[in-house]
Amino acid sequence: MQWYWIFLILAVAVMVFGFGVVLVNRRQAQRSVAPPRPASGVTKPPPKQVPLDHLPPDDGGEIPIAEPEPPVERAGTPAPLRDRLAKARIAFSGAFAGVLGRSTITDETWDDLEEALLRADVGLGVTTSLLDQLKQRVKDKAINEPSELLDALQVDMVAQLQGADRTIRFDDSFGPGQPNIWLFVGVNGVGKTTTIGKLARQQVDSGRSVLLAAGDTFRAAAAEQLGTWAERSGVEFVRGADGSDPSSVIFDGVERAAAKNIQLVLADTAGRLHTKTNLMEELKKVRRVAEKGAGTVTETLLVIDATTGQNGLTQAREFREATDVTGVVLTKLDGSAKGGIVFAIETELGIPIKLVGVGEQLGDLMPFDPAEFVEALFEQA
Amino acid sequence: MFDNLSNRLDGIVRRLRGKGRLTEADVDEIMKEIRSALLEADVNVTVVRSVCNRIREHAIGATRSQALDPGQQVVKAVNDELTRILGGETLAIKYASKPPTVILMAGLQGSGKTTATGKLALWFKSQGRQPLLVGADLQRPAAVEQLRTLGGQVGVPVYSDPEDPVLTAFQGVEEAKRLGRDVVIVDTAGRLSIDAEMMEQVRLISGAVSPDYTFLVIDAMTGQDAVQTADAFHRTLQIDGVILSKLDGDARGGAALSVKEVIGRPIAFASTGEKLEAFEQFHPDRMAGRILGMGDMMTLIEQAENAFEADQAEQAAVRLMEGEFTLDDFLEQMQALKKMGPLSGILGMMPGMPKEMKNAKIGDDDLKPIEAIIRSMTAEERARPQIISGSRRGRIAKGAGREPGEVSRLVKQFGEMQKMMKKMGMGGGKKGKRGGFPGLGGLRGTPDMSELEQMMGGQGGMPGLPR
Ligand SMILES: Nc1nc2c(ncn2[C@@H]2O[C@H](COP(=O)(O)OP(=O)(O)OP(=O)(O)O)[C@@H](O)[C@H]2O)c(=O)[nH]1
Ligand SMILES: Nc1nc2c(ncn2[C@@H]2O[C@H](COP(=O)(O)OP(=O)(O)OP(=O)(O)O)[C@@H](O)[C@H]2O)c(=O)[nH]1
Ligand SMILES: [Mg+2]
Ligand SMILES: [Mg+2]
Numbered sequence: 001m002q003w004y005w006i007f008l009i010l011a012v013a014v015m016v017f018g019f020g021v022v023l024v025n026r027r028q029a030q031r032s033v034a035p036p037r038p039a040s041g042v043t044k045p046p047p048k049q050v051p052l053d054h055l056p057p058d059d060g061g062e063i064p065i066a067e068p069e070p071p072v073e074r075a076g077t078p079a080p081l082r083d084r085l086a087k088a089r090i091a092f093s094g095a096f097a098g099v100l101g102r103s104t105i106t107d108e109t110w111d112d113l114e115e116a117l118l119r120a121d122v123g124l125g126v127t128t129s130l131l132d133q134l135k136q137r138v139k140d141k142a143i144n145e146p147s148e149l150l151d152a153l154q155v156d157m158v159a160q161l162q163g164a165d166r167t168i169r170f171d172d173s174f175g176p177g178q179p180n181i182w183l184f185v186g187v188n189g190v191g192k193t194t195t196i197g198k199l200a201r202q203q204v205d206s207g208r209s210v211l212l213a214a215g216d217t218f219r220a221a222a223a224e225q226l227g228t229w230a231e232r233s234g235v236e237f238v239r240g241a242d243g244s245d246p247s248s249v250i251f252d253g254v255e256r257a258a259a260k261n262i263q264l265v266l267a268d269t270a271g272r273l274h275t276k277t278n279l280m281e282e283l284k285k286v287r288r289v290a291e292k293g294a295g296t297v298t299e300t301l302l303v304i305d306a307t308t309g310q311n312g313l314t315q316a317r318e319f320r321e322a323t324d325v326t327g328v329v330l331t332k333l334d335g336s337a338k339g340g341i342v343f344a345i346e347t348e349l350g351i352p353i354k355l356v357g358v359g360e361q362l363g364d365l366m367p368f369d370p371a372e373f374v375e376a377l378f379e380q381a
Numbered sequence: 382m383f384d385n386l387s388n389r390l391d392g393i394v395r396r397l398r399g400k401g402r403l404t405e406a407d408v409d410e411i412m413k414e415i416r417s418a419l420l421e422a423d424v425n426v427t428v429v430r431s432v433c434n435r436i437r438e439h440a441i442g443a444t445r446s447q448a449l450d451p452g453q454q455v456v457k458a459v460n461d462e463l464t465r466i467l468g469g470e471t472l473a474i475k476y477a478s479k480p481p482t483v484i485l486m487a488g489l490q491g492s493g494k495t496t497a498t499g500k501l502a503l504w505f506k507s508q509g510r511q512p513l514l515v516g517a518d519l520q521r522p523a524a525v526e527q528l529r530t531l532g533g534q535v536g537v538p539v540y541s542d543p544e545d546p547v548l549t550a551f552q553g554v555e556e557a558k559r560l561g562r563d564v565v566i567v568d569t570a571g572r573l574s575i576d577a578e579m580m581e582q583v584r585l586i587s588g589a590v591s592p593d594y595t596f597l598v599i600d601a602m603t604g605q606d607a608v609q610t611a612d613a614f615h616r617t618l619q620i621d622g623v624i625l626s627k628l629d630g631d632a633r634g635g636a637a638l639s640v641k642e643v644i645g646r647p648i649a650f651a652s653t654g655e656k657l658e659a660f661e662q663f664h665p666d667r668m669a670g671r672i673l674g675m676g677d678m679m680t681l682i683e684q685a686e687n688a689f690e691a692d693q694a695e696q697a698a699v700r701l702m703e704g705e706f707t708l709d710d711f712l713e714q715m716q717a718l719k720k721m722g723p724l725s726g727i728l729g730m731m732p733g734m735p736k737e738m739k740n741a742k743i744g745d746d747d748l749k750p751i752e753a754i755i756r757s758m759t760a761e762e763r764a765r766p767q768i769i770s771g772s773r774r775g776r777i778a779k780g781a782g783r784e785p786g787e788v789s790r791l792v793k794q795f796g797e798m799q800k801m802m803k804k805m806g807m808g809g810g811k812k813g814k815r816g817g818f819p820g821l822g823g824l825r826g827t828p829d830m831s832e833l834e835q836m837m838g839g840q841g842g843m844p845g846l847p848r
Contacts, residue, residue, distance in 0.1 A: 006698045007685040009802065010714045013701055015728050017711060017798040019738050022747045024790050115426050121604040124420045187602070188627060188655065189491025197522075219655070220495075220530035221523040228522035273630040277722040307489060309423035309604025311632035332490060335573040337606035360490070360520070 096378055099146050105138055109146055113153065120340035120377040121309050126347070130156060154374050157343065161370035164352035168327065169298040170208075170264065179211070179257040179295040181250075181265045184329075185283060185319055186303035188271030191331035191357055193222065195303055196266045197229025198357070198365040204233050209262040213253025214239035215246040215286060216270035226268050232362060236262060246270065246282065247289035254295040265295060274318030287323050299326050301354065306332045306339030316345040330368065331357035338377050386418045386674060391452030394444045403441065411440055415459055422672045424635035425608040428642045436462045460669050467641055468665030472622040472649040474508075474594065480563040481513070483554060483590050487583055487614055488598035490571030493626030495524065497598050497652055498568040499531030500660035504650075505564045506535065513562035515553030516541035517586055518570035528568055534657060538562070546570070546582060551589040567592070574613030584617050594621045596649070599640055601628045607636035608643050615644040622649035625663065629653040637668050688720040704803040708755045708763040708795065715752075719745060753781035754791055766792045 098112040117127040137143045184192040203210050212230045216222035223239040230237035240249035250267045257265045272279035302325040330339045342353050353368040397407050419429045443458035476482045486494045505512045514532045518524035525541045532539035540553045550567050557565045572579035597620045628651045648663045697710045757780030778785040
């Protein structure tokens with residue numbers, strides 16, 4: 001017998017039996033318990049239309065109170081995203097020109113729209129469902145002109161991104177010696193360390209004391225890289241020996257922050273592919289140990305590179321599973337990639353996009369703006 | 382998923398067969414499935430269009446075959462064609478007659494250039510060469526430090542001068558001549574293809590060192606932008622070969638196809654991990670299969686080989702098919718499976734498993750009660766669960782701290798599973814298939830799971846599950 005058949009039938013047997021029992025038991029439980037209860041574990045993101053103050057806290061338990069004013073502010077006042085991108089892009093060319101160039105809505109119009117969305121990495125599934133809704137409205141004669149169609153598409157997309165809470169949680173009520181911890185996670189090379197460097201300066205400028213913890217003890221010169229950023233913003237910095245346990249480095253960072261009454265710890269972690277079980281376990285431990293002392297993890301930010309394709313959705317799913325991701329940072333949006341996959345991440349997984357990276361300099365980080373993002377999706381490089 | 386594509390195609394092709402002649406619309410339907418598979422794999426929209434035009438004929442040809450698994454035949458034809466596109470001319474390094482041979486590395490930020498520089502150094506060393514590394518990334522904090530660390534690990538010298546990247550690159554080559562090193566690898570800063578100033582800088586670096594080979598490093602997770610990036614770098618630098626990085630993940634890697642189409646230069650190396658040894662020659666056939674979605678299965682099989690005891694596993698499989706699988710066997714095989722990662726992850730990668738199960742969000746912890754129940758059975762009960770009667774049920778449930786109802790559901794489900802596996806072992810009622818197991822389909826290493834799926838009730842849910 002061939003090896004893969006052996007494996008396959010064993011795996012099938014284990015799954016069919018083991019998982020089958022779990023499923024059957026779940027159904028039984030559902031039947032005997034009060035009927036209108038969602039199956040356990042299948043938590044849907046709250047509907048976006050609900051006004052914010054009615055939203056239940058999404059990870060249960062004591063949630064730090066989000067500040068009314070987003071703490072991410074304009075260090076060196078970066079220009080709006082649109083302006084910054086304008087240099088490289090001619091708006092309304094490409095797909096838009098095609099759509100607007102026709103006087104009626106034709107099959108080609110739909111093809112052009114589909115292509116525009118696919119090119120922006122929005123993904124086939126999301127694209128199809130967005131366009132199907134519009135097709136119905138065209139059929140119902142609610143939309144007649146190509147230009148209306150374009151507007152409607154953008155309005156729909158922006159609407160789907162409305163209502164999410166994009167504040168970066170910082171709990172002011174913690175006493176001295178009880179730092180907030182913001183943890184940065186993601187696959188290799190997406191921009192975790194750089195984002196921390198930029199954010200440190202913004203936080204200092206808004207009057208908070210900050211410490212950077214070099215939880216990447218694996219990659220060559222990762223700590224040196226973060227150390228340089230710490231110097232640039234003049235903030236405290238804690239590192240460990242190369243190859244040492246990342247959770248203890250971050251723990252030490254939190255301890256140091258607590259001892260020095262520093263309010264905020266930005267914790268870097270090594271890039272890791274979500275498929276590596278051992279590394280994902282390590283990350284769970286990092287999160288756990290980070291809260292062993294006086295600090296509390298108030299944000300776990302997943303960094304996604306704008307060039308990422310459909311794999312981004314899997315990344316988000318897996319990192320959320322491991323670490324309770326509370327927000328997404330979309331980096332490298334200053335390039336030619338549009339980062340459309342985060343649209344799927346937010347609308348399908350309910351993880352809000354909170355920050356956008358638009359360069360390699362200190363000031364190149366800004367709050368996420370749905371309208372600007374959607375508009376940029378359709379612009380051509 | 383690969384099986385999804387071939388299964389979806391199966392349905393279409395079977396239906397078309399009766400018709401004798403394929404209409405344009407039929408062909409479009411087939412191509413639509415292939416197109417969506419490529420798009421889901423991140424192949425660029427424009428590239429998908431041109432590739433689809435080219436594989437149309439091959440795909441249609443394959444539908445004429447009378448094989449039992451027409452979907453797989455089509456996929457095989459497509460797979461072969463993709464392999465051809467991805468392959469072609471390979472890159473054989475010709476060393477400069479007047480050393481050193483100069484290699485220039487380029488690419489977007491974070492794509493893996495510096496890591497690949499270290500890996501190439503190790504590779505050249507294994508070819509009996511003496512490389513020198515040049516750190517011409519003076520942009521990113523600690524970039525040179527990173528390269529020095531890697532150089533130290535490989536045991537090769539690293540040159541850099543904080544003054545100016547173009548000058549550094551030039552002097553690096555001079556340094557190599559002085560030291561008698563015969564290969565120079567120049568690492569450069571990551572840059573955006575639309576950053577005119579930085580693209581000009583790398584053009585100047587290239588001019589200063591006249592590289593024998595310029596490598597573009599592309600992240601396997603890249604989406605649609607791969608085309609724009611590859612095109613811009615190729616126009617600026619005349620790329621000689623591509624290094625595809627981070628292939629150790631689960632991205633389908635359609636970017637490989639996009640890049641190959643756009644610049645027409647070979648993909649020379651695959652980078653498959655953070656460690657320096659994780660670097661190998663690029664395999665077009667593996668990549669083609671991966672883009673079509675069979676990569677998961679290949680990875681699984683590789684992992685499985687490490688996790689399972691081959692002999693034991695084979696015996697267990699035989700017992701399973703003869704209906705003699707015991708609950709002890711189950712525990713043992715489940716432990717082996719768990720070594721490969723969370724069971725839900727493995728489930729997700731397996732072809733032919735019911736959606737219902739895949740969507741159920743079952744964690745390893747959810748299986749703990751099952752383990753507890755089995756562990757509180759006697760050896761005899763584990764071997765023959767059908768003997769478990771009322772009083773035994775009560776005892777087992779108490780021992781495991783569960784409800785008696787759970788014990789009986791477990792026993793019932795086990796019986797269902799055994800029945801199903803036995804049926805598979807006997808050939809599932811289908812004729813013409815040797816050994817009871819479905820044949821190996823058209824593609825190397827890809828079992829035809831459609832039969833299993835049918836047996837498990839196809840779309841209709843799982844056997845033994847109440848609706
Ligand atoms: N253009 C641009 N480059 C960025 C941005 N953010 C990060 N980078 C660059 O991307 C590269 C990788 O950034 P890092 O911060 O080292 O990424 P990381 O996620 O920490 O990487 P690992 O720790 O190696 O996994 C660097 O060259 C950064 O300068 C951005 O918003 N725009
Ligand atoms: N898993 C995995 N990680 C990789 C691979 N190649 C590189 N990396 C990781 O990706 C991240 C970025 O790699 P670098 O070599 O620093 O990338 P770079 O292109 O030099 O980055 P910049 O110089 O900032 O533009 C690091 O964390 C590397 O360890 C690979 O094949 N697999
Ligand atoms: Mg880093
Ligand atoms: Mg580098």
